[in-house]
Amino acid sequence: MPVGYTQLPELLPVAGVRLASVAAGVRYAERNDMVVMELAEHSQCAAVFTRNAFCAAPVIVARQHLQQTAPRYFLINSGNANAGTGVPGLAAARRCCVALAEVAACNAVEVLPFSTGVIGEQLPVERMEAVMGPALQQLSAQGWSEAAHAIMTTDTVAKGLSRTIRLEDHSLTVTGMVKGAGMIRPDMATMLAYIATDAKLDRDVLQQLLEQAVEGSFNRITVDGDTSTNDACVLVATGAAGNAPLRPGSEAYDIFAAVIGDVCRQLAQLIVRDAEGASKFVTVNVRGGRDREECLQVAYTVAHSPLVKTAMFASDPNWGRILAAVGRAGLEQLQIDSIRMYLGEVCIVRDGGVDPDYREQDGQQVMSRDEIHLRIELGRGDAAEQLWTSDLSHEYVRINAEYRS
Amino acid sequence: MPVGYTQLPELLPVAGVRLASVAAGVRYAERNDMVVMELAEHSQCAAVFTRNAFCAAPVIVARQHLQQTAPRYFLINSGNANAGTGVPGLAAARRCCVALAEVAACNAVEVLPFSTGVIGEQLPVERMEAVMGPALQQLSAQGWSEAAHAIMTTDTVAKGLSRTIRLEDHSLTVTGMVKGAGMIRPDMATMLAYIATDAKLDRDVLQQLLEQAVEGSFNRITVDGDTSTNDACVLVATGAAGNAPLRPGSEAYDIFAAVIGDVCRQLAQLIVRDAEGASKFVTVNVRGGRDREECLQVAYTVAHSPLVKTAMFASDPNWGRILAAVGRAGLEQLQIDSIRMYLGEVCIVRDGGVDPDYREQDGQQVMSRDEIHLRIELGRGDAAEQLWTSDLSHEYVRINAEYRS
Numbered sequence: 001m002p003v004g005y006t007q008l009p010e011l012l013p014v015a016g017v018r019l020a021s022v023a024a025g026v027r028y029a030e031r032n033d034m035v036v037m038e039l040a041e042h043s044q045c046a047a048v049f050t051r052n053a054f055c056a057a058p059v060i061v062a063r064q065h066l067q068q069t070a071p072r073y074f075l076i077n078s079g080n081a082n083a084g085t086g087v088p089g090l091a092a093a094r095r096c097c098v099a100l101a102e103v104a105a106c107n108a109v110e111v112l113p114f115s116t117g118v119i120g121e122q123l124p125v126e127r128m129e130a131v132m133g134p135a136l137q138q139l140s141a142q143g144w145s146e147a148a149h150a151i152m153t154t155d156t157v158a159k160g161l162s163r164t165i166r167l168e169d170h171s172l173t174v175t176g177m178v179k180g181a182g183m184i185r186p187d188m189a190t191m192l193a194y195i196a197t198d199a200k201l202d203r204d205v206l207q208q209l210l211e212q213a214v215e216g217s218f219n220r221i222t223v224d225g226d227t228s229t230n231d232a233c234v235l236v237a238t239g240a241a242g243n244a245p246l247r248p249g250s251e252a253y254d255i256f257a258a259v260i261g262d263v264c265r266q267l268a269q270l271i272v273r274d275a276e277g278a279s280k281f282v283t284v285n286v287r288g289g290r291d292r293e294e295c296l297q298v299a300y301t302v303a304h305s306p307l308v309k310t311a312m313f314a315s316d317p318n319w320g321r322i323l324a325a326v327g328r329a330g331l332e333q334l335q336i337d338s339i340r341m342y343l344g345e346v347c348i349v350r351d352g353g354v355d356p357d358y359r360e361q362d363g364q365q366v367m368s369r370d371e372i373h374l375r376i377e378l379g380r381g382d383a384a385e386q387l388w389t390s391d392l393s394h395e396y397v398r399i400n401a402e403y404r405s
Numbered sequence: 406m407p408v409g410y411t412q413l414p415e416l417l418p419v420a421g422v423r424l425a426s427v428a429a430g431v432r433y434a435e436r437n438d439m440v441v442m443e444l445a446e447h448s449q450c451a452a453v454f455t456r457n458a459f460c461a462a463p464v465i466v467a468r469q470h471l472q473q474t475a476p477r478y479f480l481i482n483s484g485n486a487n488a489g490t491g492v493p494g495l496a497a498a499r500r501c502c503v504a505l506a507e508v509a510a511c512n513a514v515e516v517l518p519f520s521t522g523v524i525g526e527q528l529p530v531e532r533m534e535a536v537m538g539p540a541l542q543q544l545s546a547q548g549w550s551e552a553a554h555a556i557m558t559t560d561t562v563a564k565g566l567s568r569t570i571r572l573e574d575h576s577l578t579v580t581g582m583v584k585g586a587g588m589i590r591p592d593m594a595t596m597l598a599y600i601a602t603d604a605k606l607d608r609d610v611l612q613q614l615l616e617q618a619v620e621g622s623f624n625r626i627t628v629d630g631d632t633s634t635n636d637a638c639v640l641v642a643t644g645a646a647g648n649a650p651l652r653p654g655s656e657a658y659d660i661f662a663a664v665i666g667d668v669c670r671q672l673a674q675l676i677v678r679d680a681e682g683a684s685k686f687v688t689v690n691v692r693g694g695r696d697r698e699e700c701l702q703v704a705y706t707v708a709h710s711p712l713v714k715t716a717m718f719a720s721d722p723n724w725g726r727i728l729a730a731v732g733r734a735g736l737e738q739l740q741i742d743s744i745r746m747y748l749g750e751v752c753i754v755r756d757g758g759v760d761p762d763y764r765e766q767d768g769q770q771v772m773s774r775d776e777i778h779l780r781i782e783l784g785r786g787d788a789a790e791q792l793w794t795s796d797l798s799h800e801y802v803r804i805n806a807e808y809r810s
Binding site: 051052053054055081083084085086087088089118119120182183185224225226227228229304305306307310311313314316318319320321323324325326327328331334336349351352353354392393394396397398400401402 | 797
């Protein structure tokens, strides 16, 4: 069960976007595992992809296609990542695009492929080709919820949300869906995230907006420190709402950007809430650093520490492990004496040791919650950063020791 | 049960070193938890300590004392790390030294304190003081084995070994003991390691020798990536063997240095074999890097990946996870196509994908072993490095979720 999230809310249609989910039998039996997402003509598309040097075939192909033209279709499959598949894998990703383009009567470069699932197995292209015709016939503006389910792998729940805003006499909709629960430490993007709006924005503006939003959301979560080979986050603006293009510098743009930032942050947090084996949703907030980079360095070191993560799982206010992680984060001239640490509202560390007023039962009470807020004050500057992570449980080991079998 | 190690072998006395183990009741009932180690006059002592900015009180005091004079006594306790204890913790460490010095009729600066165990609780100095007299009366050259047991915390087995060599008509002995199973990614030293020899070496030579040996041993192991607050590794040379001082540049020194290097490597590996919850002993060997630093970067990224570690636990030849870890290690211009990966003697990856000749059962067979050798060839240079690590098991989570309770 995810932490603080029970089920997919209603996902609102976005004018100009239609989706279809079908069962191709890529890996799973008796469930949908392939999604076709259609974008209206003149839609703009921004995207960010994994920085893992070992990136999957669909990531390579999607990047190439995006450079050439604006996409009309996304082809997404779960169950197989088409990563580590060498030259045949690249050919398979391209062949999928060609096949869909033929049925949809568009160019292959107007199709972006996305895959998620097991690494190192060849994609069963024929099985996917066989259901492309039916998929195109089922396209529907109502297809978001089904699609959010079809892209799941080790996710325990479908994840997405919608927002509407009224801006300069136009009602705008933003709907996003995301999948991911393991191999999560996005570096430019998370596993797979699709966000669409009917607002009108220019391509460059859209890309800049996405990159900023991702920086404060998908690039601030970590489950296991393992950056995926297939990370991709896409933001589509169909322009169907008929507004004048939103441009930076205007109040309308700022409001809209805040909404996109918020949607991205919530989607990113949903991944952590549904992280493999997670029983806790942990916010690591680091303040008082010399710059944001060192705050992040401390936050990630704490968030990746297996000793901190198992203590979180055990609801154990084991601040010694947290302080030890801070100490090894590699900050120069770090003065442990100036550090303060808070669990929720409880001050637990000051002056290099436990706070004299700290009582174990107070820390225990915070740690027993599902959602834990950890604040570390470095006391050496004005910078601050935060990220979100999960704990390390028996269930995490079980899931990851059994995943391929 | 440790991997490939069942019990402590006979530890040979080192002329000039006597040890005593007593039960001070620091934390554990009915077991020895305090060790006094006495060094003969004119012994030389080299040491390296943790680089964790948050280092424990005994580390601070031991460093200060070492700068002032050659030590005559080590005072070691298990059950309490005296870390995160602020000003009172520093006072406690100093008071222990003063108390032992009074009973032993030496100066307090001639005592080095070492602590290991729970972080953040004040050291029960009185209980330790109460058994210092009895400890000094029990000092014995035969005390190594008992001491190796007394310094254990989450270790499941006492760890140590002895070597003798004949060098220029002198028989030299090297005996070492070590403790540590968790919070292991030494950075200059591991949890606690004590190595003594009756050979004669000058202080500077000894320090240089230790630093070199540590670099290829304790600084090449990782269990959980968590550098301890209390890491210390000490090398004592009593000179009781009567040899002329061993000096760099001589054949005798080279032979001796090789033995010390080997002892350190074996002790370091014992920590990994007894790592918390370990069911596998994994060697990660990275070759073909541009420099040793990038080889280590890849090796540590692989060794710290929870996804790789859980796959190891499951005996799953999940090379996709390993390759994904290599890909996110941060190497510039890394060409995945030039990477080769071997599990034992089995080539599993080449040309960016699975080796066409690879058969799953071959990889499976290697992974089912207790000791796994993983070789990653980067194909972009001549540098190589290796390190040793363990897997991530249910037992690891159990141990670390329950440790304080």
